[in-house]
């Protein structure tokens with residue numbers, strides 16, 4: 439087979455060149471468009487700045503709700519967005535700041551939000567519950583513990599950043 | 608691999624006659640630039656179509672970022688142009704393509720006119736072609752407003768005043784286009800957007816289909 443000289447017919451040659459040129463033109467047209475469409479996917483993840491939320495001496499061993507505002511830049515739209523955290527001091531004196539976003543479908547949980555379940559976070563949407571440290575009560579809809587905020591303490595003030603989700607338990 | 612997939616589909620759907628009918632037909636000698644170079648004039652119709660395809664594709668991608676709202680239109684265009692990778696290129700394609708398509712359309716019209724290719728039995732296709740030309744002008748006019756910058760705004764003011772000079776119904780035509788008797792604003796922008804991306808493209812597709820079907824039915828006009 440390789441002995442014989444491969445003849446490329448005129449028709450084949452034209453087919454190849456036309457397909458090649460056509461493909462090249464199509465690629466030239468579509469590449470910028472697709473690049474533009476996928477741009478958000480290729481953006482580096484933003485870490486989010488830490489924002490002063492509350493003085494540490496206001497914190498107790500009981501979770502308290504704190505709200506603060508951040509400046510959010512959403513492409514061409516800039517706005518202030520309110521963030522919320524449940525913050526308390528743990529047994530080992532460290533501070534834990536939990537996101538109130540239910541890991542099931544994103545409702546907002548509250549500490550002792552239901553009288554029947556003291557010492558737990560309660561989600562009103564499908565009755566999901568979490569222990570004080572944010573770990574979900576097993577056998578209920580939420581599949582993972584509450585997310586924990588990035589935190590830092592400077593000059594007696596608690597700074598919070600992005601909520602980092604924890605793996606399902 | 609491709610051949611196998613093709614065969615599989617063809618066995619069930621018999622698609623060969625379909626694409627044969629669309630793509631596989633003889634090109635008469637007098638329209639083939641390989642025989643007479645001057646036959647390149649026959650390319651303008653196809654080039655118009657090619658640029659139209661670019662316009663449709665780039666337009667589809669632009670609407671991923673564009674907002675037809677007076678608060679945000681300009682900002683979203685600015686954002687896609689300065690922050691989004693390749694955004695400038697895609698908007699450039701749509702911007703320049705809009706002009707190129709008119710030029711190609713015009714050259715195509717000139718060719719058909721001076722060759723007398725519009726004569727019987729092709730008068731109807733000439734009429735469809737003229738309608739296509741108006742649709743294209745409409746697309747250009749409505750698209751011009753969408754970036755919502757000063758040039759767009761004042762060009763549209765002028766355009767609307769021209770529409771207003773229509774005898775008898777001028778006033779109504781203008782209000783129909785601008786959505787408000789006095790203001791060129793929020794409602795004008797949404798209307799122009801709707802016309803630009805839904806109504807006129809729909810008309811364009813329909814007319815193009817008719818235009819092409821008639822070419823296949825009647826064939827290309829004979830040599831001069």
Ligand code: FES
Pocket residue numbers: 540541542543544545561562563564565566579580
């Ligand atoms: S969203 Fe909280 S339990 Fe379903």
